[in-house]
Amino acid sequence: MVEVSPWLIFLFCSGVGALAAILGLGGGIMLVPIFTLLLNLPIQQAVGLSLCCVMATSVTATSRYLPDGLVDLRMVLLLEITTIIGSYGAAVVAGQISPKIIALLFAVVMVFSAVMMLFNKSGDTQEDRAHKHGVPLAMGGSLIAGGLVGLLGIGGGVIKVPILRLLLGKTMKQAVAASTMMVGISAAFGLLPYVQRGDIQMTHMAYASLGTVAGAFISSRLFHKIESIYIKVLFSLVLIYTAVNMIIKTWGGE
């Protein structure tokens, strides 16, 4: 177990929480690289800590989305059945997979997220209608999204939001709200194998989770969500740069 100052974890997580709230993201995609590249934590420990933060941000955001009627509870619970299988299964497997493979997968997802952020349409139009086989397809997609949650410690919104929009005909706001609630539940299941393997230091979990929520809370009150394309382009480039760095760091020693 690598020893890191818990307040350093708190500080970094606050920063990520603040930035994630401004950009309208979950934060997992930023946390794992910070834990591994800056704090030198092993990737399994980083993923476990990221899942703790994801749980905290999910509860925070969901408690706001629910009273507004944005969450289709029936759909969320239905999709959670396969998401949980993916999340728990991937978290169990993560203990057997080489950290290099996890880092490589993470880098691929980071690049994919960066591309999606660059080309994502943020309009809130309702899709014409749900896909004919929308529910089974969405359940299959949720299995993959759950796998990403359990294996990489990210929210998986990059997969879930398009699934909810294109297959189930949800608006952007409804899709984001449902995805946010879902990720908390799947993270709660995905976290279990990491705890059972002893990958996470319990006190670090508290500092990381509280830091993320505190950062998001303060920044959401000080700043409005930024829609500027320049910020998104800059963040996407940072993601791609970090992905390359991650690959070099984990595979460069060969």
Next chain:
Amino acid sequence: MSEQQANRSVGIAYRVTWYVMMLVLVMIIVIEESGLGNSLPAAIDRLSTLYMALIPLALLALAVILQLHKARVSATVSFILFLLWVGLRFLV
């Protein structure tokens, strides 16, 4: 009762979960920073377990609320998810 009312009730349950979550996290940090962490490792352990169990507990609350709102299928799924978490946490 309408879906809107169910959502509002579940929203309240999630809000309560959020407050408990904040309390638990602050308590862990206070115990750790006051130097009691080494003498009270069981307390940290229990609080951490409670933190991890908060979302499943919210699912249990959701099951009760949805049952009250006659959404029986969703309530059952929610309850099964809660039981599944308990099984995986304490039995596996």
